[in-house]
Amino acid sequence: MPNQRPVVALTGASGYIGNNLMDKLTDHADVIALSRSGDNKEDSENVTWRSCDLYSMADAEKGLEGADIAVYLVHSMMPGAKLTQGSFQDMDVILADNFAQAAKKQGVKQIIYLSGIIPKSSKSLSRHLKSRQEVDQILRSYGVPVTTIRAGLIVGPKGSSFPILRKLVKRLPVMLLPKWTKTETHPVALPDVLNALDQSVNKEELKDRSIDVGGPEVMTYRSMMLKTAQVMGRNPKLFDLPFMTVRLSRLWLTLVAGAPKEIAYPLIESLTHPMTTHPENEVPGISRGSITFEEAARDALEKERQSEGKSTKKTPNLDIQHDVRSVQRIIVPVGKDANWVAQHYVKWLEDKLNPWITTTVDENLNCRIGFSFTESSLLKMSYSHERSTSNRALYYITGGGLSDNQKNMRGRMEFRQIPGTHEAIVAIHDFMPSLPWFFYKYTQAKVHLLVMAMFSKHLERMEDRSQEEVNRNFITE
Structure with missing residues (x-):
């Protein structure tokens, strides 16, 4: 037509x-x-x-x-x-x-x-x-x-x-x-x-x-x-x-x-x-x-x-959502992808916070983070095979003591590579914490930023060591 x-x-x-x-x-x-x-x-x-x-x-x-x-x-x-x-x-x-x-x-x-x-x-x-x-x-x-x-x-x-x-x-x-x-x-x-x-x-x-x-x-x-x-x-x-x-x-x-x-x-x-x-x-x-x-x-x-002259009065929002979005940019080591970074993060987290924190990953890549001295979970994250690719790893936040499991309907964490670069975005979306808001904002939220900064430095050191090895091999050849 x-x-x-x-x-x-x-x-x-x-x-x-x-x-x-x-x-x-x-x-x-x-x-x-x-x-x-x-x-x-x-x-x-x-x-x-x-x-x-x-x-x-x-x-x-x-x-x-x-x-x-x-x-x-x-x-x-x-x-x-x-x-x-x-x-x-x-x-x-x-x-x-x-x-x-x-x-x-x-x-x-x-x-x-x-x-x-x-x-x-x-x-x-x-x-x-x-x-x-x-x-x-x-x-x-x-x-x-x-x-x-x-x-x-x-x-x-x-x-x-x-x-x-x-x-x-x-x-x-x-x-x-x-x-x-x-x-x-x-x-x-x-x-x-x-x-x-x-x-x-x-x-x-x-x-x-x-x-x-x-x-x-x-x-x-x-x-x-x-x-x-x-x-x-x-x-x-x-x-x-x-x-x-x-x-x-x-x-x-x-x-x-x-x-x-x-x-x-x-x-x-x-x-x-x-x-x-x-x-x-x-x-x-x-x-x-x-x-x-x-x-x-x-x-x-x-x-x-x-x-x-027109009315701009807004209807008050009586159902205020205490939601969180946290986004950080990190490097992706040469030869790796976002999916590798996601799985490496879980392992690094346990190594870094040992002996207090333990992480477990099952055969479906679902992840549990908790204290090593108790069986209860801090966070449970379910890996989405359907929505993930080599350049994007998506986890849905499905449980744990730090999550408000009644309200946390869309909470998720993703690792996403920026096209054409060796950088990735790590993001938490629509997360609803279980802690009282003021307490969460100045404790758990700050800890997350600290952990992500440490993980970013860890990846940078990995990349520096890799580059040094490449340079040594080039000189040898």
Whole structure:
């Protein structure tokens, strides 16, 4: 059927960009709207909502079932559990890897990914831009064609960057400007970003391409502040303060703008990089937006004023989940894989904590961890043969005194190799501890971090010894 509408799976469909993009997509496509709260949404003629937690590969596979195109608008700067241990970069690895593998399994023909503009000199990139680059590489690792839309500062009523700018202008009659405020960037209006994403859907010529998008003007952050102030009818006094470091800047901006540090810190670290489009990454009709910064700022401020009059009262969550997500990055010794690392971890744990801790592994690779002087278990973990591969070992947490066995329905631990690297992610997801929360947070949770740090050092020493042996053999030969 030549005029059949494509099916587009849209992550973050209830978010800032996703919700606006969905309105454009439904003009020519049927949308599978993915959200962690998708079951609470009502379907419409061209939109089917699905609940999907992308930290779960099984959820990702179900979410992308039946999709022709998949749009990836995900980042993990804000914590996704009551207690989150680990960096947003490592969280992003899991989300992207689950998504990419699920897209491959479900026969998705194209992934469209919204990223940030990467400077030509990719040395010493900020944590945020390094993560965006790593996610791009992971999404491309399983053979599904990827179209990456790279945007700088997106000007819209919500999101992260522009609202911080607006709050600074609104709250400060006098502004001390660090050196990075003279850095050039390519602001782009939200409608122009939506157009770039929408125009990339199902386009063969855009597959496996990275496309920079920007508005009609290249501006410094200082000039954007002045223009925003002009639109708001304000006249702040600006003074250069070149010796203010990025560390001080991010603290100052977080205090003044009231933005969560989980979002503000990584974004502010990126402001030292010039983020302007590169001619070789431009595509006619997509890369150059037509809306000026002033027009976009005026529209964003007007929409914010309109939304302030609406009720934003939320229904309180009476059933607060005391869940845990803990994610750490380790190396994988040369010649080994994630499955080997998982089994080695169990053995290392007993050797390291002997004679107090004992671990046992049965013929099905199920694991029990407990004290050596009692038969009771601290943790029981069941190995999932169905969901594990050489590059991923998955254990379900199924019992033990440290687990709340009535609530621990999705608790699991995984060892996952990062595609194309000698690194792996070790992660605990959706774990519900049995200890009282305050006690758990400052005892068991801290012990886990210590143990993982020790295991990481152990693997590094193994790798160093292996490399020394290779060097000796090379010299001998």
